[in-house]
Amino acid sequence: xxxxxxxxxxxxxxxxxxxxxxxxxxxxxxxxxxxxxxxxxxxxxxxxxxxxxxxxxxxxxxxxxxxxxxxxxxxxxxxxxxxxxxxxxxxxxxxxxxxxxxxxxxxxxxxxxxxxxxxxxxxxxxxxxxxxxxxxxxxxxxxxxxxxxxxxxxxxxxxxxxxxxxxxxxxxxxxxxxxxxxxxxxxxxxxxxxxxxxxxxxxxx
Amino acid sequence: xxxxxxxxxxxxxxxxxxxxxxxxxxxxxxxxxxxxxxxxxxxxxxxxxxxxxxxxxxxxxxxxxxxxxxxxxxxxxxxxxxxxxxxxxxxxxxxxxxxxxxxxxxxxxxxxxxxxxxxxxxxxxxxxxxxxxxxxxxxxxxxxxxxxxxxxxxxxxxxxxxxxxxxxxxxxxxxxxxxxxxxxxxxxxxxxxxxxxxxxxxxxxxxxxxxxxxxxxxxxxxxxxxxxxxxxxxxxxxxxxxxxxxxxxx
Numbered sequence: 001x002x003x004x005x006x007x008x009x010x011x012x013x014x015x016x017x018x019x020x021x022x023x024x025x026x027x028x029x030x031x032x033x034x035x036x037x038x039x040x041x042x043x044x045x046x047x048x049x050x051x052x053x054x055x056x057x058x059x060x061x062x063x064x065x066x067x068x069x070x071x072x073x074x075x076x077x078x079x080x081x082x083x084x085x086x087x088x089x090x091x092x093x094x095x096x097x098x099x100x101x102x103x104x105x106x107x108x109x110x111x112x113x114x115x116x117x118x119x120x121x122x123x124x125x126x127x128x129x130x131x132x133x134x135x136x137x138x139x140x141x142x143x144x145x146x147x148x149x150x151x152x153x154x155x156x157x158x159x160x161x162x163x164x165x166x167x168x169x170x171x172x173x174x175x176x177x178x179x180x181x182x183x184x185x186x187x188x189x190x191x192x193x194x195x196x197x198x199x200x201x202x203x204x205x
Numbered sequence: 206x207x208x209x210x211x212x213x214x215x216x217x218x219x220x221x222x223x224x225x226x227x228x229x230x231x232x233x234x235x236x237x238x239x240x241x242x243x244x245x246x247x248x249x250x251x252x253x254x255x256x257x258x259x260x261x262x263x264x265x266x267x268x269x270x271x272x273x274x275x276x277x278x279x280x281x282x283x284x285x286x287x288x289x290x291x292x293x294x295x296x297x298x299x300x301x302x303x304x305x306x307x308x309x310x311x312x313x314x315x316x317x318x319x320x321x322x323x324x325x326x327x328x329x330x331x332x333x334x335x336x337x338x339x340x341x342x343x344x345x346x347x348x349x350x351x352x353x354x355x356x357x358x359x360x361x362x363x364x365x366x367x368x369x370x371x372x373x374x375x376x377x378x379x380x381x382x383x384x385x386x387x388x389x390x391x392x393x394x395x396x397x398x399x400x401x402x403x404x405x406x407x408x409x410x411x412x413x414x415x416x417x418x419x420x421x422x423x424x425x426x427x428x429x430x431x432x433x434x435x436x437x438x439x440x441x442x443x444x445x446x447x448x449x450x451x452x453x454x455x
Contacts (some may be wrong), residue, residue, distance in 0.1 A: 017286035019279065026275060032269040051270050055278050103351055129264050134256045151255075152262040176218070181251050186257070 007072040026055055029073060032153060033080045039148045040084045045090070056203040070162040075153075077163040081145060088141060092195050135185040142176035150175050166194045206233040213237050214242045221251040377425060377434040394423050394439070404437050 005024065011059045013021035030051060037050035042127075057079050065075050081205045136147055150171070157175075216234045219226050234253055238245045398419040425434040 019282055019286070022282050023275075023279065026278060030270050030275070031266075031268070035265050035268045038268055039265060048270060050272055052278065056281060059278075059282055123258070128250065129261050132261045134260070147258070151258045152265065153430060154262070177236050178252070179254060187250075195268055 008067055011062055011065060011072065014058075022059070022192045025058065025072075029076050030055070033076055036077060036080050036148060036153065037084050039136065039143060040081075040183070041091075041131075042088060043132075046084075046087050050080055050087060054069050054080045071159065074159050074162040077086055077149070078165070080162060084136070085141060131186060132191045135189060138177060139181055139183060143174060143181060144173045146171055147178045147182065151179075208233040210241060212236075213241070214247070217247060217251055220248060221255055268279055292311040305451065377423075377436045379434045380432050393426055395426060396421060396423050398422075399435075404434070409437065 005021075007028075010021040010025050011104050014025060026174045033054050034051045038044065038047035041047055041050070041198075050177070054076055058076065065072060086159060089150060136144060145164065148164060149155050150157065155163070157171045160171045164171065209415055211389050213234055216226070216230070218224070220231070220234055224346050399422045403422065404420060421438040423436050423438060424432050427433045
């Protein structure tokens with residue numbers, strides 16, 4: 001029976017120059033980190049840059065990882081989050097409104113040759129997926145990150161709190177607000193650009 | 206059980222996720238949703254959003270970092286592994302690297318290859334806090350100086366009084382190449398023996414003595430292993446004045 005080595009063992013081996021340990025850690029986390037960066041930025045090149053920086057940081061500062069403060073996955077996501085925010089900040093002068101950036105980035109994702117074509121049969125589904133993607137990308141970064149971490153990566157609130165460096169309650173409230181914004185944007189997208197959607201009002205019955 | 210829209214709102218997330226909750230509470234919430242159009246719409250909207258996000262998550266599962274990224278990172282890892290770590294850095298390895306670096310520099314900057322004295326730059330390399338007197342020794346330094354092609358040497362006055370070999374060492378002199386200087390970043394200082402001709406190459410006069418001998422020097426090595434700066438260590442008065450005794454101070 002093959003037992004997968006845990007992160008702590010791999011990290012220890014990696015810091016002593018064990019290339020296989022580094023490769024295992026990379027293979028274990030690269031897809032999540034890359035997807036996180038891609039979903040946050042909407043761009044393949046930025047996602048690649050962030051992923052590279054995350055694993056270079058692991059090489060440089062892997063020793064400083066403290067398991068008592070959280071999982072290695074949370075640590076890597078935290079590094080990815082910081083890199084992503086820096087990239088977004090750096091790219092900001094080159095884009096207009098955030099919503100426009102979302103549109104452009106979503107267009108890049110649609111045009112990505114790596115994504116398979118679903119054909120006519122899946123057109124409706126593809127449209128819906130791209131609408132949701134656009135809506136996520138159009139969220140402010142602080143809401144986008146909780147949606148990506150908790151909804152798209154299905155990480156728990158506690159781990160999300162470690163990644164974001166905030167209390168669990170903050171994660172919950174941000175996610176709640178983010179989902180509201182997302183629902184509104186999606187409603188607006190489905191209704192077409194001309195229609196404005198008012199926030200739902202409770203009936204207080 | 207009493208249920209209203211505000212209470213329903215607090216339960217919305219659990220309801221749409223089908224999270225475990227008390228049966229009577231769930232029943233009351235769902236009963237409320239049947240009679241309240243707003244809450245019914247909220248629940249339907251939340252469930253739809255969840256499904257859409259799950260579809261997007263599934264669709265994105267196929268996103269992978271390009272293979273070249275792994276190749277690049279592995280290459281960086283190998284390169285990094287070849288360099289000794291700061292903690293377990295071998296003293297003999299560092300000394301060897303310094304000696305090689307200085308040797309290369311001596312060859313490159315030798316007078317017969319250059320009409321005048323080489324351009325010299327004085328840098329503010331951090332003095333190692335505790336440079337042992339027994340050579341060779343490796344000490345890490347971190348400087349962020351970036352000095353572009355200066356051609357004069359400025360010497361700091363040396364403190365007087367009782368001094369150790371380390372304390373009376375000369376200031377670091379940058380070993381510039383092509384008039385350019387690069388920041389040291391993370392580097393280290395190693396103590397090596399260099400040919401007696403080395404001080405003359407950086408413009409320091411030597412008194413007479415055995416021309417084939419050596420003098421003690423501290424060499425600042427950059428992260429890339431290239432010698433960035435050098436200083437020649439004077440022997441203390443109480444110390445045996447062996448090979449360094451003929452190094453004349455300015």
